[in-house]
Amino acid sequence: MKWNITSPVDRQRFDPQDVFEAGVAQHHIANTAYPIGHITTMRPYKILRQQIDSFAPQAWEGIDELGLYVHIPFCETRCSFCEYTVVDPRENQSAEDSYFDLLLKEFEMYDQRLATSHKQLIGFDIGGGTPTVAKVENIARVIEAAHRHFILPSNETISIETTPKIAAREPQKIRALKSLGIGRISMGVQIIQPSLLKALGRTGSAVNLNFAARDHIREAGFQKFNVDLMYGFARQSLKAWGETLAHAIELGPDYVTLYRMRYKGTRVAAQASNVELAQVNEMSALAKEMLSAAGYEANPGKNTYSKIKGDVGTSDYLRDRVIHGTPYIGYGLGAQSLSHQTLAYNSGAAGKALKLYQQKVEAGQLPIQDLYYLSREAAMGKMISVSFYFGEMNLNSFEKKFGITLE
Numbered sequence: 001m002k003w004n005i006t007s008p009v010d011r012q013r014f015d016p017q018d019v020f021e022a023g024v025a026q027h028h029i030a031n032t033a034y035p036i037g038h039i040t041t042m043r044p045y046k047i048l049r050q051q052i053d054s055f056a057p058q059a060w061e062g063i064d065e066l067g068l069y070v071h072i073p074f075c076e077t078r079c080s081f082c083e084y085t086v087v088d089p090r091e092n093q094s095a096e097d098s099y100f101d102l103l104l105k106e107f108e109m110y111d112q113r114l115a116t117s118h119k120q121l122i123g124f125d126i127g128g129g130t131p132t133v134a135k136v137e138n139i140a141r142v143i144e145a146a147h148r149h150f151i152l153p154s155n156e157t158i159s160i161e162t163t164p165k166i167a168a169r170e171p172q173k174i175r176a177l178k179s180l181g182i183g184r185i186s187m188g189v190q191i192i193q194p195s196l197l198k199a200l201g202r203t204g205s206a207v208n209l210n211f212a213a214r215d216h217i218r219e220a221g222f223q224k225f226n227v228d229l230m231y232g233f234a235r236q237s238l239k240a241w242g243e244t245l246a247h248a249i250e251l252g253p254d255y256v257t258l259y260r261m262r263y264k265g266t267r268v269a270a271q272a273s274n275v276e277l278a279q280v281n282e283m284s285a286l287a288k289e290m291l292s293a294a295g296y297e298a299n300p301g302k303n304t305y306s307k308i309k310g311d312v313g314t315s316d317y318l319r320d321r322v323i324h325g326t327p328y329i330g331y332g333l334g335a336q337s338l339s340h341q342t343l344a345y346n347s348g349a350a351g352k353a354l355k356l357y358q359q360k361v362e363a364g365q366l367p368i369q370d371l372y373y374l375s376r377e378a379a380m381g382k383m384i385s386v387s388f389y390f391g392e393m394n395l396n397s398f399e400k401k402f403g404i405t406l407e
């Protein structure tokens with residue numbers, strides 16, 4: 001498939017200094033997410049709804065290697081800082097089994113249209129939400145489906161996310177997940193101050209729970225253990241951030257991933273203006289200093305620190321997306337997919353409700369809400385933005401993907 005025609009907005013040229021200043025002025029939203037301005041930048045590339053089902057499969061012709069992301073939109077409670085696609089927790093119990101039925105159907109639909117069983121996976125993430133909220137039987141169904149509908153080499157690590165509460169309370173579940181062949185587990189510690197956790201609606205992240213969770217993860221045999229931390233909250237002092245970092249180091253994970261708070265679209269969006277760029281820069285510098293002293297390494301600007309030599313620390317799925325711009329398919333509510341020339345969002349990304357996704361899958365249609373047929377410049381924008389997750393660009397991968405050097 002060829003690239004789409006470049007839109008007038010993407011043909012415009014801007015002074016780099018102006019771009020830099022705009023980024024500084026909009027520092028809360030200038031992040032690795034792309035696109036940010038859907039209406040201005042993406043509308044020209046939008047495919048009409050009635051053409052989605054016939055158009056989407058063409059974009060995968062000739063792509064033999066790709067990443068897989070499966071989204072599980074359930075959490076025990078909803079944290080007010082969270083930006084992810086999570087359904088109302090009161091629906092979890094009634095919705096879980098039927099949601100996994102829909103996921104399996106989505107695997108089948110894609111296989112019928114793209115012959116995915118002949119395509120090889122480079123990385124497989126089960127994300128959320130909190131996928132470990134689900135029953136082990138359901139996670140097992142997803143992993144079996146991945147083996148049935150893709151070529152999944154044994155050296156590719158499957159990665160999953162959990163919370164301290166689940167890992168502390170359900171050691172048998174953590175062991176069962178390991179025995180399903182999952183090799184990497186990521187746990188959201190975020191922050192440790194009880195008053196701030198409470199104010200952000202985050203329950204069950206107490207320090208003692210984090211230690212118990214860590215013990216269960218290690219006892220289950222996980223050798224790729226990541227801890228997520230968050231900074232850039234209003235009312236989070238530098239001292240409090242230092243204490244959180246010290247606690248994370250004491251947990252001894254293999255990797256620590258730092259998330260700067262992104263306010264857009266969250267319940268606490270109004271607090272963004274209370275956080276200065278200088279404050280978050282100071283926090284990121286403190287993290288670098290403390291993590292480096294404890295043996296964790298990352299390039300300047302990279303979010304994931306690793307203690308393991310030669311291991312970038314992220315999941316295989318994310319590593320290849322960032323370094324090589326590898327295409328990926330996302331299944332489940334609100335999941336995102338990127339081929340070389342298309343970007344797609346499943347239903348539910350905005351409304352965070354299952355109904356439309358469910359209706360489409362049950363009707364045998366791909367559950368895509370928005371599909372964009374990208375120009376080469378728009379696809380470059382995506383790869384460049386995502387690269388900032390690692391604080392660097394791989395020039396060879398860029399040239400291979402786009403047939404032109406970055407310069």
Ligand SMILES: C[S@@+](CC[C@H](N)C(=O)[O-])C[C@H]1O[C@@H](n2cnc3c(N)ncnc32)[C@H](O)[C@@H]1O
Pocket residue numbers: 075081082083084127128129130161162163164187188189190228229230259260261262263266
């Ligand atoms: C999909 S969440 C899954 C982890 C798991 N549900 C948990 O909360 O522990 C992945 C990570 O995104 C980060 N995160 C959540 N909301 C965010 C936001 N608004 N801005 C930046 N990072 C965020 C958190 O660090 C979280 O651990």
Ligand code: SF4
Pocket residue numbers: 074075076077078079082083084086128129130163188
């Ligand atoms: S931060 Fe994690 S636990 Fe909290 S709502 Fe988001 S995905 Fe769920």
